[in-house]
Amino acid sequence: MILKRNFNPLKVIHYVKSELLISTAASVGIWWLFENGIAQFSLPFSIAAILGSALAIFIAFRNNSAYGRWWEARKVWGGIVNSSRVLARLIITFTDSHAHQANYEKERSESFKKHLVYCCIAWVHALRIHLRNQETWSELKPFLSPEDYSQLVLSQNKPNFLQLLIGKKIYQAMANGTLGGFDSFQMEGQLLALANYQGSCERIKNTPLLRQYDFFTRLFLYVFIILLPFALIGDFSRMEMAGLMVPVSILISFVFSIQAKVGEVNEDPFENRITDVPLSSLCNSIEIDLKEMLGEGNLPKKLNQKDGYLY
Amino acid sequence: MILKRNFNPLKVIHYVKSELLISTAASVGIWWLFENGIAQFSLPFSIAAILGSALAIFIAFRNNSAYGRWWEARKVWGGIVNSSRVLARLIITFTDSHAHQANYEKERSESFKKHLVYCCIAWVHALRIHLRNQETWSELKPFLSPEDYSQLVLSQNKPNFLQLLIGKKIYQAMANGTLGGFDSFQMEGQLLALANYQGSCERIKNTPLLRQYDFFTRLFLYVFIILLPFALIGDFSRMEMAGLMVPVSILISFVFSIQAKVGEVNEDPFENRITDVPLSSLCNSIEIDLKEMLGEGNLPKKLNQKDGYLY
Amino acid sequence: MILKRNFNPLKVIHYVKSELLISTAASVGIWWLFENGIAQFSLPFSIAAILGSALAIFIAFRNNSAYGRWWEARKVWGGIVNSSRVLARLIITFTDSHAHQANYEKERSESFKKHLVYCCIAWVHALRIHLRNQETWSELKPFLSPEDYSQLVLSQNKPNFLQLLIGKKIYQAMANGTLGGFDSFQMEGQLLALANYQGSCERIKNTPLLRQYDFFTRLFLYVFIILLPFALIGDFSRMEMAGLMVPVSILISFVFSIQAKVGEVNEDPFENRITDVPLSSLCNSIEIDLKEMLGEGNLPKKLNQKDGYLY
Amino acid sequence: MILKRNFNPLKVIHYVKSELLISTAASVGIWWLFENGIAQFSLPFSIAAILGSALAIFIAFRNNSAYGRWWEARKVWGGIVNSSRVLARLIITFTDSHAHQANYEKERSESFKKHLVYCCIAWVHALRIHLRNQETWSELKPFLSPEDYSQLVLSQNKPNFLQLLIGKKIYQAMANGTLGGFDSFQMEGQLLALANYQGSCERIKNTPLLRQYDFFTRLFLYVFIILLPFALIGDFSRMEMAGLMVPVSILISFVFSIQAKVGEVNEDPFENRITDVPLSSLCNSIEIDLKEMLGEGNLPKKLNQKDGYLY
Amino acid sequence: MILKRNFNPLKVIHYVKSELLISTAASVGIWWLFENGIAQFSLPFSIAAILGSALAIFIAFRNNSAYGRWWEARKVWGGIVNSSRVLARLIITFTDSHAHQANYEKERSESFKKHLVYCCIAWVHALRIHLRNQETWSELKPFLSPEDYSQLVLSQNKPNFLQLLIGKKIYQAMANGTLGGFDSFQMEGQLLALANYQGSCERIKNTPLLRQYDFFTRLFLYVFIILLPFALIGDFSRMEMAGLMVPVSILISFVFSIQAKVGEVNEDPFENRITDVPLSSLCNSIEIDLKEMLGEGNLPKKLNQKDGYLY
Incomplete structure (x- = not known):
């Protein structure tokens, strides 16, 4: 059980490092393709919103169950x-x-x-x-x-x-x-x-915890992280700040990834880890x-x- | 009970194949009619948003009950x-x-x-x-x-x-x-x-689980899947990427269908299926x-x- | 208790017939006044969204309680x-x-x-x-x-x-x-x-179930059904499909009415009705x-x- | 305990009369200042949406607790x-x-x-x-x-x-x-x-019920009611129906006030009131x-x- | 346990003073840079909306647990x-x-x-x-x-x-x-x-209460408070009321901070504080x-x- 109130940022980033890497790769790649005019695909932001709320339902369900x-x-x-x-x-x-x-x-x-x-x-x-x-x-x-x-x-x-x-x-x-x-x-x-x-x-x-919830939470999280830059690039390039899309996309991916991970570490309380019930x-x-x-x-x-x- | 952490994508698609077929048919059909100028019906995206959140209430309720x-x-x-x-x-x-x-x-x-x-x-x-x-x-x-x-x-x-x-x-x-x-x-x-x-x-x-929830979840899911391409085609054709509407529409339908199905397989835990309580x-x-x-x-x-x- | 998986559409419509009648009357009336230039009142769609989510809170609460x-x-x-x-x-x-x-x-x-x-x-x-x-x-x-x-x-x-x-x-x-x-x-x-x-x-x-929740759910549902055509007519007439507003408005009203009714029939489980606990x-x-x-x-x-x- | 299915509208209005008075004063005042060009402050509607959903979280929490x-x-x-x-x-x-x-x-x-x-x-x-x-x-x-x-x-x-x-x-x-x-x-x-x-x-x-929830629900409700006309006046005046903002603002305030009040009267079930548990x-x-x-x-x-x- | 119905506003502000200070500094600073044309970064409002709802999930979870x-x-x-x-x-x-x-x-x-x-x-x-x-x-x-x-x-x-x-x-x-x-x-x-x-x-x-929820609620709250002025400045400057962004940004930050704090003080009921269970x-x-x-x-x-x- 964690008793300290503030966490080491490096450890936190370590926990979601694969999600951050994917997010960085996707957003930098999409920005580069867009800026260089190679591929200017973009999606309306509402696509991210609707996927984000579907993801949120899964994450909230999983966090509640894991904490329970x-x-x-x-x-x-x-x-x-x-x-x-x-x-x-x-x-x-x-x-x-x-x-x-x-x-x-x-x-x-x-x-x-x-x-x-x-x-x-x-x-x-x-x-x-x-x-x-x-x-x-x-x-x-x-x-x-x-x-x-x-x-x-x-x-x-x-x-x-x-x-x-x-x-x-x-x-x-x-x-x-x-x-x-x-x-x-x-x-x-x-x-x-x-x-x-x-x-x-x-x-x-x-x-x-039922594997279905675990698997599809992860799957939808990755889908969301990869589609997010497409959904942001349009608005940001219209505001002539396309480069700003990259950090914003990573930040939002970070928030959703943390939410998903916070539940994951609480799922199994008897594994001799720092998040265990203190047996x-x-x-x-x-x-x-x-x-x-x-x-x-x-x-x-x-x-x-x-x-x-x-x- | 499923113990493995990753699922076979083919099996997953198989579970929601009728929903995916309907979604594909609807979105390809609507795109074809639109592109060829035969019928250019489109709906504001907000219609999909309001139906999507009504559907989400039903799906969340059903998932909670089924898991319960x-x-x-x-x-x-x-x-x-x-x-x-x-x-x-x-x-x-x-x-x-x-x-x-x-x-x-x-x-x-x-x-x-x-x-x-x-x-x-x-x-x-x-x-x-x-x-x-x-x-x-x-x-x-x-x-x-x-x-x-x-x-x-x-x-x-x-x-x-x-x-x-x-x-x-x-x-x-x-x-x-x-x-x-x-x-x-x-x-x-x-x-x-x-x-x-x-x-x-x-x-x-x-x-x-009360049949009312099951029936109307399925009904509203199908309504949502069929209306979704109408709600997307407008924005996508304005961005001159009408063809992109088809995969996006199928993807969103896939996410909602999976959410609905995940609850369905947990509803009945004594049926000698892989999702059973392991009796x-x-x-x-x-x-x-x-x-x-x-x-x-x-x-x-x-x-x-x-x-x-x-x- | 209902055991069959699919319902008779006529019976379903019968359950929400007064809501459908009001919705039809309101949307056809508003469309007619609008088309003939007699009264071109319209509301921003956000009004329907904010009322819809307030209504959703009530409906979700009631469905949960009724099912409980x-x-x-x-x-x-x-x-x-x-x-x-x-x-x-x-x-x-x-x-x-x-x-x-x-x-x-x-x-x-x-x-x-x-x-x-x-x-x-x-x-x-x-x-x-x-x-x-x-x-x-x-x-x-x-x-x-x-x-x-x-x-x-x-x-x-x-x-x-x-x-x-x-x-x-x-x-x-x-x-x-x-x-x-x-x-x-x-x-x-x-x-x-x-x-x-x-x-x-x-x-x-x-x-x-506390009558307050029942009464205000019904009241807000009717308010929503009547205001919905006003909130839709603007967008649809801008897209030059004002007539399409009528079926869309009825469809959304149908979805919300069903959600409200599904809870209502489960509230009282001992009334010798088909939705009873099978005593x-x-x-x-x-x-x-x-x-x-x-x-x-x-x-x-x-x-x-x-x-x-x-x- | 209330057993009748329909309520006296006058009594209902009486329950939320202070909220309705504030809403009326605010919306009429803002409309008058706006129409006469004295002060044309307006807020984007999204401000009302974000405050409305924060308020909704509090109201839903309180309604659940009060009913519980x-x-x-x-x-x-x-x-x-x-x-x-x-x-x-x-x-x-x-x-x-x-x-x-x-x-x-x-x-x-x-x-x-x-x-x-x-x-x-x-x-x-x-x-x-x-x-x-x-x-x-x-x-x-x-x-x-x-x-x-x-x-x-x-x-x-x-x-x-x-x-x-x-x-x-x-x-x-x-x-x-x-x-x-x-x-x-x-x-x-x-x-x-x-x-x-x-x-x-x-x-x-x-x-x-913890006074914190009661006090801040009321506080945020009043804030919302007062800011709402500012958030609506922009859209309505653009649609050249600024006057329509007044009833719409009062209606939305009414809905939120009722939701807050419905919880309040159920909080204390032993007070010899009509909403008591029927002792x-x-x-x-x-x-x-x-x-x-x-x-x-x-x-x-x-x-x-x-x-x-x-x- | 607090029994009085109305709170001293100074005490309330005192509880969230660090959040208010950060919000004031951020919004005044961003406004000053924007007005003087030094840095005109702005974000689409949807970024605040998506972060706000992710934050809301955490706050709601924490409030429910703390009250529980x-x-x-x-x-x-x-x-x-x-x-x-x-x-x-x-x-x-x-x-x-x-x-x-x-x-x-x-x-x-x-x-x-x-x-x-x-x-x-x-x-x-x-x-x-x-x-x-x-x-x-x-x-x-x-x-x-x-x-x-x-x-x-x-x-x-x-x-x-x-x-x-x-x-x-x-x-x-x-x-x-x-x-x-x-x-x-x-x-x-x-x-x-x-x-x-x-x-x-x-x-x-x-x-x-699991420290993970506490730490990330606080972290995401600060991120939200700091990004909010960027998300608001665009709309407000387009409406030529950029200065109005400062109070609105502080107000929204205040509402979210209070929601987070209200849960925090109820988490630990045996600390000899005014919010204790009255032992x-x-x-x-x-x-x-x-x-x-x-x-x-x-x-x-x-x-x-x-x-x-x-x-």
């Missing part, structure tokens, strides 16, 4: 923050709530609390690594027992494996008296929420919150922005 | 992925949670787990076949007992029959002690979710996940895209 | 299909789940299942008749006991009466042991859903599904479209 | 209708469901049912009076015991007081055996829904439904529209 | 009002509902009710201080026991700490008999709601409602607007 995808992804991760905290709170308060009962064993309960909350932290990191198609599963080692970890690396869908693991541990605790009553019933609510959030992330990850930072913040709830002293350092970007 | 339908269908199937996994997790952890009880029979419980999870897989496949109006019910044979399968083929709404079957099996398990306590209560939550997802799919399948792939992925949760070794192969399409 | 109402109504009825099926499934599986208990009476349970599922079917039909302001309550006779039916006809809000009746029957069954445990608790969830769906239907039925067909389909779940053999015939319409 | 507020308010009250009915149904069926138990006292139960359902009716009326900032609390007297009423008039947030009262009465009934089991648990669901609906109403009531009618309808469910004979008369308005 | 963020924040705080009231009601009615039981101790129960409701008030104030990045934690002293307060100041995420504290106190009360049965189960529902609301606030606070007032109102529910006499004074602003 990004914001949904951010909301889902906001939900993961909430449900992780709530699940950790339930684990802690429910385990403690049996302290006055006959079969309460303090050590077993304390170890269960830490163990299960660590599994929740592991799930969050696993989902991040899974979504970004990374392979750094060893990050999860500190949060899992050696046996659980060795099973995890063999499974195909790691976050799903951890869900099943958390579920099993809850029912083992129900059986041995660490938990009791309706504790599992209430925890299931948060497990369900986390499972649904995982599914939403996978849906956004695996379903690109690393969110996972870090969940880890801090959950460890603090366990009463641990040695909390990880907060991840901050670097050069205006938050990963 | 497609995306809702995709979300519903995302929900089916989640709820299937959660239901499978509940079946497994709940059955195992009674392992320490007196009336636990390992063999009965293991067979119940596999049997019921297979019913869930069968439901998913059945919904796919049902939505695509196919008749390949024999695909479900490996997941059902012979008696269940023979009853299934007699029922009218197969996914609904399987829901009822799953429900009955849960209460049989409650009765014989395989399950107990509030297990059925919690499983009902996921059965309910799956029933609602089925209903949403059937709603999208059975209710086409086969989603069912395959649910089958893999659920079988892995059961601890099975021999998982089916992952369905991948073919030639840039995912079915 | 129709689609919400369809979603609600989709929900009714789901909840009816789920409630029927619960009635059947819950009643059967007590088969192994001491106080189980097969005959009482079987009759309860049929009786209560029939009440659900009656509720669905009652809601349809209620929403369409019809009085054909005798359709419900086959689904209710004579006493229940005679009470029903006396009540003001019939679907609400049936809800109360279903609720009472569930608690009677809880009391006599046909049901038990948390059965009623879970059934309440579906009764609540059905009550909320009924409320949503009544809201859409009783609250027309009869949905009720018929619920009746078939529920009777099949009861294991009945003699299912009603599926309602199909007639002449391209589904009621 | 109105429709949300209507939905919330639709929810209040549903939840009131469901809560009444639960009160009645739950109380009756204990009829076969040892500690059942028919008189106590019947009086409890009536008493509690009347409290629900009182809550609905109280919310209406609260939202409209009225002081007619004596309307609630028939629904409350004298002690409850005397406490009510002392409380600050009357609907909130009634919620607490209903909650307390439910637990008293749980304690004395009128209710039992999970009755209170299920009733809480509807109490919660009603509390949330109250909160939504208060949010809409207490948070006006009186909704409360009346809830009262009838709930009394009918209690089996009362003497139902209040249905509130109907008066002169095309429903309050 | 503000309104979501307001809705979340509306939800906090509701859930706080409901939780307080549950605390009070549940504690009282055990009054007829053997182990009821009036003093313990009364003190528990006040203590826990005060914790809820503390949570609300803590969330406000947390969101506004303030450090006035001593405001919470009156609502917490000295030990709780001393722990609170050491924690990193104070509202989250208070959630955990409330959870723990509920289970202590379950253990000692102040609460019982399913009381904690139902209270968890409201704790969960509050946790989710906190998460939503943190999401809005920590995720600015102080909402917290004050929750405090009054909850203390009144406890039956306290000495209620805090209602926070009212000051100079037309509500904080």
Whole structure:
């Protein structure tokens, strides 16, 4: 996620460099042909206007959809923050709530609390690594027992494996008296929420914005960029400033290209790019919150922005 | 679902070939009549502009609705992925949670787990076949007992029959002690979710986008394509390039036709076309996940895209 | 709901006949006055453009709202299909789940299942008749006991009466042991859903789209239709084709009138018109599904479209 | 809420009279100065077009938001209708469901049912009076015991007081055996829904549409109305019909003013105006439904529209 | 939140002063160069129109998103009002509902009710201080026991700490008999709601509107403002009123700048500015409602607007 307010102009131009090159080539070429009297084709400006508004409909649609995808992804991760905290709170308060009962064993309960909350932290990191198609599963080692970890690396869908693991541990605790009553019933609510959030992330990850919109936006953008100089050259040469057409044509092409690109970079929010939903930072913040709830002293350092970007 | 980023131009032209033919006929005809002085009708360009923007309102509305339908269908199937996994997790952890009880029979419980999870897989496949109006019910044979399968083929709404079957099996398990306590209560939550997802799919399948919007979009598109050459010929003949009107007119008609078609192919997401929500792939992925949760070794192969399409 | 893809042109013209008449009268009149030099008023075309875009805002707003109402109504009825099926499934599986208990009476349970599922079917039909302001309550006779039916006809809000009746029957069954445990608790969830769906239907039925939008859309449409010939006559007479103004003016008026009408017919989805949400067909389909779940053999015939319409 | 389809033109003009006065003064003044050659300022029409479209963005935004507020308010009250009915149904069926138990006292139960359902009716009326900032609390007297009423008039947030009262009465009934089991648990669901609906109403009531949008919409509207004659006078005087500019300018100002006003009157739906959500009618309808469910004979008369308005 | 209907023009101009300065400098400079014949560059007006509509797409998108963020924040705080009231009601009615039981101790129960409701008030104030990045934690002293307060100041995420504290106190009360049965189960529902609301606030606070939209809106606005005089000077000098171009250019720049700014100030609703969601007032109102529910006499004074602003 970009946090800085002003961008490096060179980077911006780099993003739309192929569009700018085409625009420059087309407008300079058409101007040269026109000035030298070789080919004096020109189009009425209304052609550019009608194509421009057709293009605008596509670009607006795509920007809205792309932003909608990004914001949904951010909301889902906001939900993961909430449900992780709530699940950790339930684990802690429910385990403690049996302290006055006959079969309460303090050590077993304390170890269960830490163990299960660590599994929740592991799930969050696993989902991040899974979504970004990374392979750094060893990050999860500190949060899992050696046996659980060795099973995890063999499974195909790691976050799903951890869900099943958390579920099993809850029912083992129900059986041995660490938990009791309706504790599992209430925890299931948060497990369900986390499972649904995982599914939403996978849906956004695996379903690109419909390619039709992407392809035709690009196609119509190039058509527009190439026709624009024809539509401008007439008016400008009548005003005896035909050369001015070139920068104006490039400027308008730049504006439309940026609009198209702005949507494109937001379409896929889990690609480990600077425009991502800041998964690393969110996972870090969940880890801090959950460890603090366990009463641990040695909390990880907060991840901050670097050069205006938050990963 | 289309995954490739660039399309075959011939296929694209094929999609809008009737619109292109009409446009070509109209613009060539009008140019010929004009050039030969037979009929020099022309319209002010503003007529095309006002009709073009009225058409744009319809096209934008239809594209938004069509995309909304497609995306809702995709979300519903995302929900089916989640709820299937959660239901499978509940079946497994709940059955195992009674392992320490007196009336636990390992063999009965293991067979119940596999049997019921297979019913869930069968439901998913059945919904796919049902939505695509196919008749390949024999695909479900490996997941059902012979008696269940023979009853299934007699029922009218197969996914609904399987829901009822799953429900009955849960209460049989409650009765014989395989399950107990509030297990059925919690499983009902996921059965309910799956029933609602089925209903949403059937709603999208059975209710086409309102025909009024479809019919008048097509009608106004044809009116626009036929009037466009009249609106262009005046300006172009004044600029002494009347012949240029023909390609420009075809180009603008192409852009508007594509915009109208892009919406049309997304309207109905369950038709076994390349623009479908990828039901086969989603069912395959649910089958893999659920079988892995059961601890099975021999998982089916992952369905991948073919030639840039995912079915 | 209209299912056919192409409309009868005469019917279409009939829908906007008053707008077409006004447009014809205005444009022919203005052309005649202009041609005969009696009154040569004309307006710049930009006046029509600015009024046209103001009108377009209203029409677009109204079309979106009207479609939103129709689609919400369809979603609600989709929900009714789901909840009816789920409630029927619960009635059947819950009643059967007590088969192994001491106080189980097969005959009482079987009759309860049929009786209560029939009440659900009656509720669905009652809601349809209620929403369409019809009085054909005798359709419900086959689904209710004579006493229940005679009470029903006396009540003001019939679907609400049936809800109360279903609720009472569930608690009677809880009391006599046909049901038990948390059965009623879970059934309440579906009764609540059905009550909320009924409320949503009544809201859409009783609250027309705000009249302000309707009135001013019509007013501005007429103003636009009458001013349009004035705005066109200037350009056309300069191009020496003043007569051509008449069909062009009528054509543009037709396009805007259709856009306004398309929204209007979707505003109210429960009026027993061809553009309705197909309540009869949905009720018929619920009746078939529920009777099949009861294991009945003699299912009603599926309602199909007639002449391209589904009621 | 307005139910009649056609409005009194005088009332409509009255709503936008200040805008029409300013428009008339500006256009007549500018025309007079122009005709008499005192000041012949004019602007290109494109200035009006660019300001008009900037204004249109604001007006469209405001109309959408205002309608969204109105429709949300209507939905919330639709929810209040549903939840009131469901809560009444639960009160009645739950109380009756204990009829076969040892500690059942028919008189106590019947009086409890009536008493509690009347409290629900009182809550609905109280919310209406609260939202409209009225002081007619004596309307609630028939629904409350004298002690409850005397406490009510002392409380600050009357609907909130009634919620607490209903909650307390439910637990008293749980304690004395009128209710039992999970009755209170299920009733809480509807109490919660009603509390949330109250909160939504208060949010809409207490948070006006952001004043920035209101102020600048009005400001830009006045700017547009004053500049419009300057932008029209040039074209009209060139066509030698300078006088015609005055009615055309007023007409366009009228259209834009109406569009702005239509949003304004829908912004605040709880002000006891003709454009309100019809709270009186909704409360009346809830009262009838709930009394009918209690089996009362003497139902209040249905509130109907008066002169095309429903309050 | 701004409550007054009319704004101070000086303050308004102050908000867009840099845009106005640039516009003034550009238009005066271009006019001076043009009039003195030094440089007579001019652009066709259509260039401004096409850039203006591209800019409008960005501004409209940003205004919609910014308003969406503000309104979501307001809705979340509306939800906090509701859930706080409901939780307080549950605390009070549940504690009282055990009054007829053997182990009821009036003093313990009364003190528990006040203590826990005060914790809820503390949570609300803590969330406000947390969101506004303030450090006035001593405001919470009156609502917490000295030990709780001393722990609170050491924690990193104070509202989250208070959630955990409330959870723990509920289970202590379950253990000692102040609460019982399913009381904690139902209270968890409201704790969960509050946790989710906190998460939503943190999401809005920590995720600015995507910087891409902000940066390019500003960039394109400046480009538009600078090019506008070039696009106007041609038409105005042809009408021999070149000087009039300066105020018109500034006016149009003002309108577009205001539209861009109006969105900007609503983007971040928790910054202790006059355009904030009125957190102080909402917290004050929750405090009054909850203390009144406890039956306290000495209620805090209602926070009212000051100079037309509500904080």
